[in-house]
Amino acid sequence: MRTLLKNCLVINGRKDTIVRDLDLYIQDGIIIHMGKNESEDGYQTVDMHHQYVLPGLINLHAHLFGSGRPSKTLGGGGLKDQIIAVTANRPGRDVLDRVVYGNVMNALHAGTTTIRGVGDFHYSDVRVRDAINAGKLGPRLLVSGPAITCPTGHGDGSFAVVGSTPEQMQQLTQNNIDQNVDWIKICVTGGVMDATKKGEPGAVKMTLEQTKAICDYAHARGYKVASHTESTAGIQVALDGGVDTIEHGSQLTPDLIRQFKDQSAALICTLSPAVPLANLPKEKTMLDELAEYNSKYLFNEMAEGVRQALAAGLVVGLGTDASCPFVTQYGMYRELIYLNKIAGVRPVNCIHHATEVNASILGMSDSFGTVEEGKQADLMAVENNPLEDLNNLRQPSMVVIGGKIIDHPKVHRNAKIDAELDEVMKKL
Ligand SMILES: [Zn+2]
Numbered sequence: 390m391r392t393l394l395k396n397c398l399v400i401n402g403r404k405d406t407i408v409r410d411l412d413l414y415i416q417d418g419i420i421i422h423m424g425k426n427e428s429e430d431g432y433q434t435v436d437m438h439h440q441y442v443l444p445g446l447i448n449l450h451a452h453l454f455g456s457g458r459p460s461k462t463l464g465g466g467g468l469k470d471q472i473i474a475v476t477a478n479r480p481g482r483d484v485l486d487r488v489v490y491g492n493v494m495n496a497l498h499a500g501t502t503t504i505r506g507v508g509d510f511h512y513s514d515v516r517v518r519d520a521i522n523a524g525k526l527g528p529r530l531l532v533s534g535p536a537i538t539c540p541t542g543h544g545d546g547s548f549a550v551v552g553s554t555p556e557q558m559q560q561l562t563q564n565n566i567d568q569n570v571d572w573i574k575i576c577v578t579g580g581v582m583d584a585t586k587k588g589e590p591g592a593v594k595m596t597l598e599q600t601k602a603i604c605d606y607a608h609a610r611g612y613k614v615a616s617h618t619e620s621t622a623g624i625q626v627a628l629d630g631g632v633d634t635i636e637h638g639s640q641l642t643p644d645l646i647r648q649f650k651d652q653s654a655a656l657i658c659t660l661s662p663a664v665p666l667a668n669l670p671k672e673k674t675m676l677d678e679l680a681e682y683n684s685k686y687l688f689n690e691m692a693e694g695v696r697q698a699l700a701a702g703l704v705v706g707l708g709t710d711a712s713c714p715f716v717t718q719y720g721m722y723r724e725l726i727y728l729n730k731i732a733g734v735r736p737v738n739c740i741h742h743a744t745e746v747n748a749s750i751l752g753m754s755d756s757f758g759t760v761e762e763g764k765q766a767d768l769m770a771v772e773n774n775p776l777e778d779l780n781n782l783r784q785p786s787m788v789v790i791g792g793k794i795i796d797h798p799k800v801h802r803n804a805k806i807d808a809e810l811d812e813v814m815k816k817l
Pocket residue numbers: 450451452507508617710
């Protein structure tokens with residue numbers, strides 16, 4: 390299969406602000422050549438009419454089962470109980486898999502061509518990934534299966550499996566490896582919804598011994614480890630234990646910054662759940678007073694942490710934490726806008742973080758994450774220049790995944806959530 394995308398204004402995913410007018414020659418899913426006004430022989434030509442073409446976005450932190458609708462029982466509460474009840478049997482798991490597939494297709498139609506799933510129920514993400522890898526249309530998925538946590542830790546009783554001793558932790562890691570996961574996900578600290586004290590959304594839950602047991606075991610078998618980590622003390626435990634990606638984050642110390650660099654660890658910024666929960670009134674978020682306080686607290690900590698990380702030149706990836714309240718599967722573009730508004734990152738660099746940097750954190754930047762010869766044709770096209778306004782990423786006019794074209798993609802949106810978020814974004 391050979392396709393020629395003519396007249397593309399290319400934003401390549403690097404820190405390159407120059408938009409170049411190019412024709413992209415795609416064969417067997419790969420961009421084999423980029424030129425201008427060369428031979429079209431043997432190619433099926435699509436005129437892009439000078440639309441902006443950039444790498445598909447990569448979402449490094451998503452839970453693929455949820456819609457982002459806020460509920461009274463937060464932290465996956467009501468949703469969690471429903472999922473656990475429904476998925477107790479095989480037909481239930483088929484329902485869950487269909488929901489997950491619908492969600493990742495919605496993300497794909499919104500321009501997200503790669504997603505790392507970091508906590509599922511009953512390996513639904515693994516099954517959906519396998520179906521896509523076997524030829525079903527969909528985004529690239531890298532999945533962790535269920536997260537691994539300790540008793541009362543984050544995810545206990547929902548998207549995580551629970552162990553205590555180092556041997557149990559390693560057995561849980563092996564169980565996930567047996568199911569062919571791509572990453573190992575752990576939860577070193579608690580979260581906003583399971584905190585019991587003000588100012589403690591990131592209470593350290595897992596011990597250094599537990600963390601290290603998992604990281605050593607995973608690394609010895611070629612797997613990387615991501616950790617839900619929402620406090621400075623938690624980051625210390627996670628890095629000491631050998632974690633590769635610190636999810637969410639918090640304020641950093643000079644010593645921690647040095648440790649990130651020494652260990653080549655990355656910070657995965659997820660402002661998408663923090664912004665609405667910290668900025669919308671309680672009636673809308675349905676948070677109780679403690680959770681509202683801790684949301685604001687965590688928002689400030691995370692924002693400071695990502696500013697520090699960027700200033701220090703750490704590797705900063707982006708994810709949305711989709712399925713959290715007010716975080717839809719199709720909202721990756723908002724994470725770029727939050728990074729722009731809250732950390733002062735220029736639009737071209739926001740795109741760079743969401744594409745090339747995220748691909749490098751996955752260890753896959755040789756294969757995708759930029760618009761370059763030899764890379765996968767994972768692309769999104771938009772009519773107006775996203776370097777002038779990142780909101781222009783909201784509705785792609787075309788998405789390409791491994792050379793397969795989705796023309797006029799259709800995103801199923803939640804109008805109510807979008808309206809609330811648009812209001813919040815105006816005030817940032
Ligand atoms: Zn998460």
